[in-house]
Amino acid sequence: MLSITALSLEINSTNGLYGAFFQFEAGLNIIRANNTSGKSTIFQAIIYALGFEELIGGRNEKTMQSVLKDTVLDGKDQYRVLQSAVILQISNGKKEVTIKRSVINEKRKSQLVDVIEGPALTEPKNNYTQKQMYLHDSGAATDSNYGFHLFLEEFIGWKVPDVIDNSGNRIKLYLPLIAPSFIIEQKSGWSSFFATMPFYRVKNAEERIIEFLLNLDVFQNEQAKISLNIDKQTLVFKWQSLYQEFVRVGERNNAVMVGLPESPAIINNLSDIYFRINRNDNYYLIDELLVELQKEYDDLSKETEITVGENIEKNQTRLTQANDNLIRYSYTLEQWENENFIEKDQLKHYIRQKKNIEEDLENNKAARKMLNLGAEAKLSLAENKCPTCGHEINGTLLPIEVNQSPMDVERNIEFLTAQLKMLETFVNGQRKMVQDKETRINDLKSHIQILRQQIRSLKKDLISDERLPSEELIERKINLKRLIKLYEQLIETTQDLKEKVKILSKEWEHLKSAETKLAGILFTTQDSAKIEYLEVSFIKLLTQFNYQSKEKNSIKISRDKYVPVIEVKLPNEKPKYYDMRFDSSGSDHIRCMWAYYISLLKTSLTKNGNHPQLLIFDEPQQQSASTADFHQFLKELSLQTEAQSIVFASFQNSQSDFEAATKGLIFHKIQGNERFISKL
The missing domain is CATH 1.10.287 (Helix Hairpins)
Structure with missing residues (x-):
């Protein structure tokens, strides 16, 4: 789990030190102040300290309010900011750590984060160990020593899995992708579900996030499919490399490979894979050719004992035959070329x-x-x-x-x-x-x-001393010996290559079997129960929040995207489903979002999910939602005592509206009468 226990802002200016300090509690926390009082600064400071500022449209210090990077307003006077930092104390229910991240500091980049092992804001006198980490750079989610988001992932108690990107490659389900499911920003966050999710090339990111938050078995199956696809791609590459090795071996030995497909396959009989060699217009298997070559070699071994003079007539005949063959082969070569x-x-x-x-x-x-x-x-x-x-x-x-x-x-x-x-x-x-x-x-x-x-x-033999042995026969014998050795080595090479084929074929058979088993898997019984609970909880909350745009029995949770949809049934036709926001009024769309984000939390708490048990809402009373309905929303949050919720709201700049919306609720209030940031 993740909860916020304290926040401090430190701003050094040309007029001295300015800042603010806030403590938060379990359950519902309400930061109540009129507009322009600095609520957005507090909200942005929290997500900045966590490294989630991409939710507001960028990275690092440029996303921060001007009070943290440009000028401090004190009454009617403005003072230039010299240095500033955000310090956030967080808890996972077992221990607390404090995060310090600079906004403006000429000696430190904003990607650098100090992690203090202890509650340095609420108990500042103790000496705590401290470690520096980084974010928004390669390794921030994977570096076990210095990656801040990997540290935060482990601190929350998550094991964030890998997913598939749009190119089919493995990629991590990064924390900034998950953050919009529990942190809703004011300007864009209320336009649609997960509206502020940054672009990380993750395929079907919204579905993967909900599957992770609810700990669905289908997510594990999806991970298995992802791993299987990656294994298949790896094996295809190995197989094609092996195929090319077969081709190269064949080219070096003037042989043609037969029986091995270019793509992975299950090979039951390795003898179906062989090299075919053309010699003297005939095709041979290697074993057959070796028998013929050995016989020729043995015959030549007997003939080499005969002198040139004794072989004159034979040599004349051979020369004539060789010249005829040369002419025929040359003509055939020209024709083939x-x-x-x-x-x-x-x-x-x-x-x-x-x-x-x-x-x-x-x-x-x-x-x-x-x-x-x-x-x-x-x-x-x-x-x-x-x-x-x-x-x-x-x-x-x-x-x-x-x-x-x-x-x-x-x-x-x-x-x-x-x-x-x-x-x-x-x-x-x-x-x-x-x-x-x-x-x-x-x-x-x-x-x-x-x-x-x-x-x-x-x-040369025909003009040599007739008493000498035939040089031509000796050369033929040497060439035959070379060919015999060459094809004996080819047999050994082929056997080694076939063993590799056997291993890859078995791996392919195993992968195809696993793929068949995974192909039919959809939702398990536990998955169905979780989605049904999410649906029932969502519709129940819609009723509490006075949703009016559509009949409740037409509202469903999509079984493929896991978001609210409207079901339309026509006679003799399959049901059709539409995005719920297009069939809802502006204020009802906001009620949908209230209900959906709270339902995700409740489903995770009840059904053993991975929700961080934290909800942060910036100005949730959008589209002039009534005070009575907003009261029901806050009441539901206050009942989630196992989680922490932080609501930033102006209550339409009305104290009476605030009192009506919070009447009878148990919550921790942070009140701002003028500006939250003041001279220290």
């Missing part, structure tokens, strides 16, 4: 077409949106133009005199979507074809290189 050039050009064409269709599809979707809003839109097909190539469509099955478009926008989108899907298939297929052709070209180039080397050796 020409084909590959054409196939690459076709791939570029498909990619350009795909990009054009994607752009046209986006334009049509935008046009559909405009049409749905009642605008007029000119479509390419409505103008007899093909959305793919832009050429004129010269004819239709409709007579010329019939003034009707061949396709409406919906069919246009369907057509383009089908075209895009088809082109994606073409692009993927063409890219695979280009990759396979390039592998075959590289393999053929390797064979041509070996063949040329063999021709050189054969020619």
Whole structure:
């Protein structure tokens, strides 16, 4: 829990020291004063000390009232502020700490916070340990040594979870995001629920906050889904890296990888993954090729004992055959390279077409949106133009005199979507074809290189001393030995890669199983009970606060966003739900907000939630809400004795209004007759 026990303002000016001191109690606290007396300064000082000044539209000292950063007004005289600070004493029910944060100080930045381990305002004579921390910078919510908001989170007793941001990445549910659920600011805070929530890129931030405050099981399930998605993304990255490693190994060995998909999959039989190698216009598995290479090597081992002279006729035949193969391979290489050039050009064409269709599809979707809003839109097909190539469509099955478009926008989108899907298939297929052709070209180039080397050796043998052993046979034997070693290493490498595939496949199977289990989980029984309690409590408080705009039986708490909605039931149709504020008068909208924020507190207290048990309202008597209804609001706050509420109100600058609104209530009053800040 979190409660405020004391606040002190210190302002050094050119006319000496000014300031103010306030003590707060459990239950209801009312800061009552007329307008321009400094209530807003006290309110802003509290949220500034907590590091929540983003609720009033900014960060650091620029958000503060001028009395804390520019000039102090004393009667009719103004004095320049030289230095100022806010000191706030807070409690979590077990211990108290004091926070000191400078507003103006030439030697300290406003991001620096002093945390004093003890009630330094109410018991100032004791010597307390002190530590400096920071906020509004990277690490302020995570640095265990100096991060102030991490300290505050732990002080309250929270374990704030990670959520997903708008980019799908993990991000913390920062404290300034939660603060608008229990601190309502005067200028913007009463316009809608959580109106002053700062932008931290958190996806569906309002829902995540309410799930956290009420400690819903669905929140834990959501966290599990978030973790699962992150694990899946990590595994996809590992799998794709492994796939690329397979491809690189294949390229280094003039081999084609078969059987491994580019995306994660459950692989039951690792033997389905293998390398295929082209040699002499035939495809081999590695084991099959090694058998053939070993046989060739053994045969050559016998032939190398024969001299050049004894091999002249054989060498002549081999040279002729090698030259014939070189001509044939060179011709095939030229043919394949020409084909590959054409196939690459076709791939570029498909990619350009795909990009054009994607752009046209986006334009049509935008046009559909405009049409749905009642605008007029000119479509390419409505103008007899093909959305793919832009050429004129010269004819239709409709007579010329019939003034009707061949396709409406919906069919246009369907057509383009089908075209895009088809082109994606073409692009993927063409890219695979280009990759396979390039592998075959590289393999053929390797064979041509070996063949040329063999021709050189054969020619050298034919003019060498006939008594010497055949150099060509020796080189062939060396090359065969090198190939045998190369493919033996490839077998070992492949086995290692397959073991990695096996591990990732098992992980993927586990993740898919977990995803299936989480997919059907919605609300648990406890979650449903909490939301129903919130709904019943909210409607009951609306009745107490004299809400009149809608029938109570049409008011619900949304099961997806957890905010008040109006349910509309039409015969033979599913119920429709509308934001309650649009169906409520101005004063009734304020009553809704009173009821909702108090109901969140009551539900959390009753159902073991995470609410900080603190409510701070700045000028809640908005939209001329009646004094009688405001009395009911204050009465409800005064009954929440397990929590602390602080209300800043002018009571329409009327003492009689104040007395009527607080009649019979138990509360702690802080009265300001003129200005709260005075000369000390």
